Each structure stands twice: as structure tokens, then as C-alpha cells.
Amino acid sequence: MSSNKESTVRTLLVALTVSLVASVFVAGSAVALKPVQLENRLLDKQRSILAIAGLGDNLSSAQVKEVFGSRIKARVVDLDTGEYQTAFDPLGFDPLKAAKDPKMSAALSSEADKALIKRRERFTTVYMVEQEGRIESLILPIRGYGLWSTLHGFLALKADLNTVVGLGFYQHAETPGLGGEVDNPKWKALWPGKTLFDDAGRPIIKVVKGGVDPASPDAGHQVDALAGATLTSNGVDRLLQFWLGEQGFGPYLARLRQQGV
Incomplete structure (x- = not known):
């Protein structure tokens, strides 16, 4: 074998060895870091829940765990019936994963799919702030497609x-300065105090172009x-409209009203 061929083979072997070592290192790092990433995602979600419920903003990780653990109760709800489901761990159940499982979700028709999510999970997790066994506030997970992403x-x-405590999005990819303004504190401050339903329990909340007329009977x-x-x-x-309607939390909220929470 000529020296040129030997040099080429050696170069390829070195490159292959380096690639294999790097691949093993990257794969190992990914496996090692996955629990940390999952923990951070859970903390971010819990931090969002606490902020939207008015239980604290800009909390440290330790504060999030303490306040969430002491003030928030999570329960899994059957969206079809509005009843609580005890077969799943509320803090471990993943509604988004369930939405991708044909056995745990249903495809939505174009007419029913107002939120443009394609499939809706049968079970999801709701969160509540309770005082002496009664609900002080109820936090519902919501999602739907904006311009570029699912919010x-x-x-x-x-x-x-019926009355909004707060609304916020913890994940989206909307354009900064435009759709990304869903994160603007000034816009989020417009939501508290707004009413969601009419006397018959139908969703009437609206996002209106051109600004809300304070003198209008619909301003609320x-x-x-x-x-x-x-x-x-x-x-x-x-x-x-989707999540407050019959395809979303409508049956659950109707059941709670009947129970007189």
C-alpha cells in the first residue's frame, strides 16, 4: 500500500474515531441532562400557574415548589363527562402526549376545531387554589394556533x-413585537375582571380589533x-371559544356549577 493510501486510511480512521467518541459523549450528555430539563420545564409551568393565579411572580425555584405544593391542588378531568378521573397521577399525567395517542384522544372535525389543534385529549389536568375545601380559583390549561405557532x-x-383572574402563555413562537405581545404585561393586565359566559353558560368573551369601548354594555x-x-x-x-365550549371544559364547568363550588 502506498504512503498516500496509508495516510488517507489513517485520516479516515481518526475522523471516524473522533466522530464516534463525540456521538457517545453527546448522547450521554443528553441522557444525563434529560431529568434536569424535565424538572426545569415542570418548574416553568408551575411558575406560570402561580403567576396567572396571582400567587406570586418572579419566584425562585424553591419558592415555586413551596407555594405550588402548599396552595395548588391538581386533578385530572374527563373532558367528555366533566368528572374527575383518579386513574392517573395529576402531576405526572401529560395531556399533550395523550393528545397524540389515538386511544387517549379524538380527531376534531374542521368545524369543531376552532383552536386548530387537530386532536383533543380526553383527559387533562386542572389546577385549583382551595381554601377549607372550597375552590378560590380554578386554573385551566388552554392552547391553540396563532400565526406561526401553537400557544x-x-x-x-x-x-x-365566570370572572377572569388572569391569562398567560408559557410557550409559543409568535413574532416578537407583534404576536409575541401576548407576553406583554400591559396586555395581560386587560384580562382580570372580564366575564367569560352569558347567563346560559355560553362563552361570550371576545378579543376585539379597534379597542374596547368602555361605554359599551359588552365591554365587560x-x-x-x-x-x-x-x-x-x-x-x-x-x-x-373552543376550551370554554362543549368540546373543551364546558361539561366540567357545568358540573361544578351544579355542585355549587
Whole structure:
């Protein structure tokens, strides 16, 4: 074998060895870091729940764990019946994973799919702030498509199950400065106190373009659209109509009203 061929073979062997070592290192790091990543995601979600429920903002990890553990109760709900389901661990159950499982979810028709999520899980986790066994506020997971992405967030309701405590999104990929303004504290501050349903329990909350007229009798259930982000605003409006309706939490909220929470 010529020296040139030997040099080429050696170079290829070295490159292959380096690649294999790097691959093993990267794979090992990914496996080792996965529990940390999952823990951070859980903390971020819990931090969002606490902020939207008005139980604290900018909390440390230790504070999040303490406040969430002492003030928040999680329960799994059957969205079809509105009843609680005890077969799953509320803190371990993953509704988004269930939404991808044909055995745990259902495909939505184009007419029913206002939120543009394609499939809806049968079971999901709700969170509540309780005082002496009664609900002070209820936090519902919501999601739906905006302009570029699916917005994942929470909607917090007062004990009357009609008045907004807060709304916020913890994950999305909307355009910064436009649809990304769903994260703007000034816009989020427009939501508390708004009403969600009419006397018959039908969703009437609306995100309106052009600004809410304070003198209008509808002002109590309207919120200003995001400036320059019509499609994202429409997405927020649609996802609320979906999750507050019969395909979403409608049966669950109706059951709670009957029980007189």
C-alpha cells in the first residue's frame, strides 16, 4: 500500500474515531441532562400557574415548589363527562402526549376545531387554589394556533367560574413585537375582571380589533386585540371559544356549577 493510501486510511480512521467518541459523549450528555430539563420545564409551568393565579411572580425555584405544593391542588378531568378521573397521577399525567395517542384522544372535525389543534385529549389536568375545601380559583390549561405557532397557556377563573383572574402563555413562537405581545404585561393586565359566559353558560368573551369601548354594555367581556397582530389575536379568541365550549371544559364547568363550588 502506498504512503498516500496509508495516510488517507489513517485520516479516515481518526475522523471516524473522533466522530464516534463525540456521538457517545453527546448522547450521554443528553441522557444525563434529560431529568434536569424535565424538572426545569415542570418548574416553568408551575411558575406560570402561580403567576396567572396571582400567587406570586418572579419566584425562585424553591419558592415555586413551596407555594405550588402548599396552595395548588391538581386533578385530572374527563373532558367528555366533566368528572374527575383518579386513574392517573395529576402531576405526572401529560395531556399533550395523550393528545397524540389515538386511544387517549379524538380527531376534531374542521368545524369543531376552532383552536386548530387537530386532536383533543380526553383527559387533562386542572389546577385549583382551595381554601377549607372550597375552590378560590380554578386554573385551566388552554392552547391553540396563532400565526406561526401553537400557544400554550393557562386561564385562571374566580370561584364564580365566570370572572377572569388572569391569562398567560408559557410557550409559543409568535413574532416578537407583534404576536409575541401576548407576553406583554400591559396586555395581560386587560384580562382580570372580564366575564367569560352569558347567563346560559355560553362563552361570550371576545378579543376585539379597534379597542374596547368602555361605554359599551359588552365591554365587560371584551379585550383589546394585539396591535398589528390580527391573526394571533384571532387565535387567542378562537382557542378561548373552543376550551370554554362543549368540546373543551364546558361539561366540567357545568358540573361544578351544579355542585355549587
